[in-house]
Amino acid sequence: MKHLPPRARRRALAAFAAGAVAAITLAGCSAGDTAGGGAVGGDGSFDAVEAALEKGGEITYWSWTPSAEAQVAAFEKEYPNVTVNLVNAGTNNEEYTKLQNAIKAGSGAPDVVQIEYYAFPQFALTDAFVDLSQYGFADFEDDYTASTWNSVTDGDAVYGLPQDSGPMALFYNKAVFDAAGVAVPTTWDEYYEAAKAIHAANPNAYITNDTGDAGFATSMIWQAGGQPFQTDGTDVTIDLQDAGTKTWTENWNRLVSEGLVSPTSSWSDEWFRGLGDGSIATLVIGAWMPGNLMSGAPDGAGDWRVAPMPTYDGTPASAENGGGGQAVTTQSKNPALAAGFLWWLNNSEESISIFLESGGFPSTTAELSSEEFLSEAPEYFGGQKINEVLADAANNVVTGWSYLPYQVYANSIFGDTVGQAYQNRTDLNDGLTDWQDALVEYGNAQGFTVNK
């Protein structure tokens, strides 16, 4: 992938930044000038960050992660001159809307903000985040897995540091598989056969749930080798009918059209119920899932296990699903201090250990290969060393994926297009084509040049 110099690119995308607020929120309002302020004081080294941490000050941090409170407390203890105002400004989309509004208004954004990987390009390319390479953050590359580092950087620019990661694996309810007498699938063909067997054994049980989830679909396309979104400056190419995408739809169409997936929305109370009582037998989902199962589906304790994600041809392959990091906004009045907090948050052993305790799955290579981490054997998973499987998945993430520079919007209209195909059990390819048409139109209207 080629890259324009970040400066030129930002200017070209300025019009888009102004329009995005209207698109994400409900009302249409005219485009105005964007928040300026790419100029940030910094002498290009990590010394400036250390000096800022020593000097102290006050910063605001937006996050909805469960570990944030304990991390902020630990940070303030270690750096008593710094005050961090922790604000939960909403979970994912809600926070992005508020951030986008604050960027549009030119004030009100926090210093440090939590952003999921899929949303990084949208904010990074519109001048919302400070390029941390000026503080020497490029040196941290080796501390993180390749796929997460790739998600927070663009060429030489470093727009944040990764926190958690979500290499995909197959979470399955062993009790359901045993009852139906089915072996754990290693390929998607076996998965399809298992889906039929489980549903035949118990009409209330399904292999998994899926009502059309953009995050899941894009990750599945990722694993199948699809690269539907390519960005080069303001030129965007969208091809939701490439070979990889078609590999996935061929696999998933049969499950949807034959009614083998439960029509339950993820994260609903019904979903948690299904995970607890065995009516949803597997989840192909990010490695951050164990903690959610333990807290959200306590009835499933002892039944769940983890296996590698099924593959198409037997070669291990995974994809990132969810996960995110933190970034410093260009509205920050003390970016060096904000960068210091970000560095401590996602690079210090102390903070990462708090994060791990809260059930998070790390993006740092040191933790992913540590004996202590790999040997954990939670009782919920019948004493299985699940982190061995999950860490292995992190090494098998297919390379070459990128999200759209307006992926937040894209995901928000997924239900209107591909979701319809799910609901009517029609060809997912038709839904994806509709999605693509809508994305091309939107991208062109926002000042991109979009090719199909």
Added chain:
Amino acid sequence: MALPLARSGRRDPLNPRKSTTLLIVMIVYALYTLIPLVWLLFSSTKTQAGLFSSFGLWFADDVAFIDNLVATFSYRDGIFLRWLGNTLLYVVVGAGGATLLATMAGYGLAKFRFPGRRAVFAIVLGAVAVPGTALAVPTFLLFSELGLTNTPWAVIIPSLISPFGLYLIWVFASESVPTELLEAARLDGAGELRTFFTVSIRLLAPGIVTVALFTVVATWNNYFLPLIMLSDPDWYPLTVGLNQWSAQAIGAGSQPIYNLVIMGSLLTIIPIVIAFLLLQRFWQSGLTAGSVKQ
């Protein structure tokens, strides 16, 4: 103009014939509105696990009503109480102020002749038609310029304006405050303000209560405006706060607390149900005011 009454539909209004169809429709409607409430009541007695393993319209094995109640008020250092206080603040200042402004303006427009009255009428009628949701983003940008976002004012000030309330008082005042009475008061030497506060306001009481009820319900349930305006949970009203609790179940590191969301929702609707039951007779008389020309 007198229209002939339809002969076949003529009935004794004091002793209407019973209609089976109507009865069934009303029963279905009553069930439709009551079942979610019954579900809420039963669910408020359940633990997080009980919610997932029991039938919705009956008790689970463990009854945890008191536990849920205590947990709702103590979760995150009692943030629920703070949200309750915020909602009360927005209701008292916002809805109270809206009622006062609507009453004074509606009365003034109904009882005084001045240039531009027609223009005001047109603007108010137009404003009734614009949904508040459509104005939320422009209002946000405006308030952002003023540096008022993320403060209680960002919720209170927009709540102060109630075009519908103004219109209602206007109609009500035209009908129920006789101009002759005002002239008599003026002849007796009462100033306009004194006339308003001692004479007119009493005659307007049913209309004022109706407007108050409308604005209280609107501010109590206000969701989209505070969602956009506020990013600091310390200023959230109950609606936005409960949504945040509900959103805790989503994504990596999720911590579902559906039992607290349900108990919180129950506690949130109780005051508004009480207010409605106490004030509904005023609402009815206010709604029909002006519908019949005497």
